[in-house]
Amino acid sequence: MQTGTDTDIDAPTEPANGPGAQPATTGGAGRPAAEEPAAAVGRDGAGGGGDARGGGPDGARAELAAARARRGAELDRWLAELLAETGAGDEVALVTVGSHGRGELTPGGDLDLVLVHRGRPDIAEIADRLWYPIWDRGLRLDHSVRTLEEARQVAGSDLKAAMGLLGARRLAGDQELADQLRTAVLADWRLQARRRLAELAELTRRRWADQGELAFLLEPDLKEARGGLRDVHVMQAAAATWAAPGPGERVRAAHDLLLDVRHALHETTGRATDRLVLQEHEAVARALGLADGTALLRAIVEAARTVTYAADHLWRHVDRYCADRSRSVRAAGAVRIERRPVGDGAVEHDGEVVLARGADLTDPVLPLRVASAAAQAGLPLAPATVERLADKVPPLPVPWPAEARDALVSLLGAGAPAITVWEALDQAGLIVRALPEWERVRNRPQRNPVHRFTVDRHLVEAAAGAAAMTRDVARPDLLLVGALLHDIGKGLPGDHSRTGAVLAREMAVRMGFADGDADVLETVVRHHLLLPDTATRRDLDDPVTVQTVLDGVCAVPGRGREVLEILAALAVADAQATGPAAWGAWKARLVEELVRRVDARLTGTTPPREDLHPAPGDLALARHDGASVRVVGSRVTVAVRDRPGLLWRAAGVLALHRLVVRTARVFSAADVGTAVLDFVAVPEYGTPPEPAALEADLRRMLAGRLDVAARLEQRAAAVRRRPGVPVPPPRVTIVDDASSTATVVEVRAHDRPGLLWRIGQAIGACGLQVVGARVDTLGAEAVDVFYVVDGEGRPLETPAALSSLREKILAALR
Structure with a gap:
């Protein structure tokens, strides 16, 4: 039987006219649909294109269900006529399985038919007279010819075939034979259930x-x-x-x-x-x-x-x-299933958490308390228990009692097991009842390949991830609740961090947090992107960078270090809950360095810090006329004779070697006419290139013997893009007050080979120099920040110069 890879299954139902028959047409999962006038049957089924139907979503869906019913009814009649025209007579039955059998055949669905017989010697001729007209009409067909015993044997050895035959529906022919087929397959299925x-x-x-x-x-x-x-x-x-x-x-x-x-x-x-x-x-x-x-x-x-x-x-x-x-013995009552207490009002019963017999259904804290007990025990909530909690238990008062707040924190603090329990509460509507603001983010798609989850699931994943860092902060409760609420503003107009901060404070007050704690949660939500954005897009050596973070974390007087701890932990939990492209060793190192520097300013100490300046040996690398390269892990150090456009030219060579630049810094030694470029670059895939090969290409580029631009264009042309997928236009922003020593330019664009090269060319065309860069790639989107100075080493001052720079970069990206 060729039920193949597209075999669908259905649960058997007992119709009024026999154990093997089912309604001829259905609309959806076993939903009877009224007979309609026959529609033309063909490859496209119930055609109509993509125009909206009348009556809104309900009306449009009703028309689709009716179209499936019409097409199914017409197919049934036509196939019955085909079998009759073959002259098959008795002892032959035509049955359908899969989506057609259930009345769910969509325009692109396959017919899956089985011709069952009682050993007819002419069955091959009958099958040919049946299958060829179907093919001639252009319908896709999976078909098989079986005796009753052959069908049972196939079902016994092929799981997909068995599932298809469970829902077999007679179209025409011997009713008794079709009933016997379905009854036998179903009996075998139940006998071999385990x-x-x-x-x-x-x-x-x-x-x-x-x-x-x-x-x-x-x-x-x-x-x-x-x-x-x-x-x-x-x-x-x-x-x-x-x-x-x-x-x-x-x-x-x-x-x-x-x-x-x-x-x-x-x-x-x-x-x-x-x-x-x-x-x-x-x-x-x-x-x-x-x-x-x-x-x-x-x-x-x-x-x-x-x-x-x-x-x-x-x-x-x-x-x-x-x-x-x-289990069959236990089900008969011979052995009792043990009930083990796991918390106040909650017991474990057969691997799930259910209500204890004495649970107080008038206690509004009961759902959170039982959920917390289940998560802490690493067990799921029984669906019937969740439904009972939703139906019987009154809503929480405002503000919440301390016990409810503690139960929520305990639930989130369980880590990964909290996700399953939260989902159970959400399915029953208990989350929205306790947190009405949740409705806006519930099931909200992010429509961004960087994000793995919907907004609400991302928030729960972040809170579960934050549970692993509760020992690193002074207030683990504020970390967990802050993680749960950090994106609560998504779906509202404006900056989701700002709108979410207002909502977070309102929710914190309703949860019963003290005013100072509510202020901390408001600040955490408002600035939850502050550390990763600043660390990856600003120069950590610039005093303005640390001061910007200080201004954010000190918004709540006397609680700056507390806020900083929470933001540092939340940066990790948020990124890890977003997806693999949002976090890595490079970003972690930058965030840790930024936190150390901010914490030192808060405490008045000097933090241990990395030496970000070139070693004397790096300068010695380029005392001859040429270029030298050193690769240590993901760090690439290039020492060359100083000249204009050096950074972006070197970045172009790195791109040719399939290296993705994460950070770039420039150090100049005027006394020897040497520049040291320090890149953090990772391979797009595979292992890093050989340093000798990099050095050779750098020498060729500096000597004018390597056309980097042409090579990069070839690479870009070779990148396959799916036609029709819209790519947002690039955006170039001059960031005010981000540095007192350079102009800070932020570029957001769809990533492609040599992007840094193109931006650098545009900056060079304005007679400017890049003294530092922070490059971040999130999925297919690049967020690059450049520190730019003029020929005298000063930031740009006039609006005309800033506008010209912005337009030249945009032109290069287009």
Whole structure:
């Protein structure tokens, strides 16, 4: 049976007219749909392009469901006629499995048909007369021909085939034979439940590892990613064993939403694709009657997280079932499941935390207390317990009692286990009830490849990460709550740090924090980017840099060091929760150095600091006419005869050797006419280049024998870019008051080979020199900062000179 890689599954249902029949058409996950007049059947199915449908999202989705129903009904009638025209007669049945079997066939979906027979010698001729008209119509078809016993054997050895046959639906032919097929496969499935569920769990988790999590992907596979359509179908197959619960109403609604998105995607693209790429977001949103691509992503996130939450509970249940051979005895009451207390009002029951028998459901602190106990024990909350808490327990008073605040801090302080528990509370609506501001960030996509998570999940991940650093700060409670709220302003107009600071203070007061603590939280949220932004984009030797940070951390009188500690820990937790591109050894070293210098100013001491000036040996490297290079780890030191444009010319050579510059500094020794360039540069991939090769190319460039510009253009042209993906225009900003000795220019642009070279060329064309640079790359976006002086070593002063510099850099980047 060729159910192949696209086999869908469904939980069996018992129809009124026999154990093997199902409704001919459905709209969504088992949702009956009314018969409609037949539509033309073809490769595109219910066509229509990407225009918005009437009636808003509900109306648009209703039309999609109706289109699937019409197409399914027409296919059913046409296929039944085809079988009748073959003259097959009795002892042959045509059944459908997968999405068509469930009434979910989208325009790009495949037909998956099985011709079942009782040993007919002419079955090959019947099959040919059946399959060829389908192919002639241009439909994609997976097909197989089996006797009843052959189908059972295939199902017994092929997990995907078994899951497909579980949902087999008769289209035409021998009703009794179709019923026998489905009944036999279902009986075998239940008889071998432990083995098949263990196989299904392994297959599912391998798929999750390969496809990622639908809720947190910018270009997800709607079907195969974790939390997608496939997971609902797998849950239905698991439920068919009678050993696991089936999907509930909320999961079925989430499934229907994802199915409608898949349908709209097939319509708008005209292709059988399940991956929702960026350039299709707006068109699919319009087809669903949604405002824009962000609204579409938010709806998908909501649905995917609902499915993922239910799937996680299911597989915990299945894992226990498969590991416990005596479960059937226990279920009969022969052995009691032990209940172990884990906290006030909470007990562990069969691997999950449930309410104790004497739990006080009138206590508004109970949800946070039980959640804290579960997280601290490293256990999930039972879904039924969470729903009961949401239904029965009254909301928290304002301000919160101290016990509620302590329970929240304890929950966050559990680290990684807090994430699962928080998700359970969120699914039941308990988070928004306690923190109404959470609704704005809940399921909000970041639409930025640097960010791995939605805004709300990022906040929880940051708080969980901050739990590992609570011993490094004087007030761990303020660190954890600050991490939870640091991006709470996203989704509001303006700078999210400033708007979030106002919200954070209001929330802190409502949580019962003292006024001084609320001030600290407000300051932490307002300045949560201060340390990483300053460390990576400003010259640490410039006195203005340290003073800028001091002004921020000392906003709360007498608590400057406390704020600095929290900001330092939050910088790490925030970046690590963002994604791998947001943190690394280079950034960590710069932030640590900045914190040491600021702390020294706060305490009036002299910090131990790195010697950022060139060693005498570096100057000696270039006393001859040429260039010398030294590579130690990621640090590249270049010593050459001083000349204009040296920094960006050398950066161009580094780019040719596939080195990505992170920081760049220039030191000049006028007495010997030598300059030392100090780069921190890492390879794009693989190992660093040989120093000898770098030195040779530097010599060629300085002698005018290496056309760096042409070579970089060749590299840039070779970079493959997906057509249609919009790239934001570059932005050049003159940063006021960032330095008293140089003009500070910040450039934000899409990263590409030789970007530093192009910017340097533009600066050189203005007759200016770069005396230092901080280069940061976040995913595909570069944030580069340059300290620039004129020919006399002074910052630019006139608006005309600043405007000219800005325009020349923009022109070079365009």
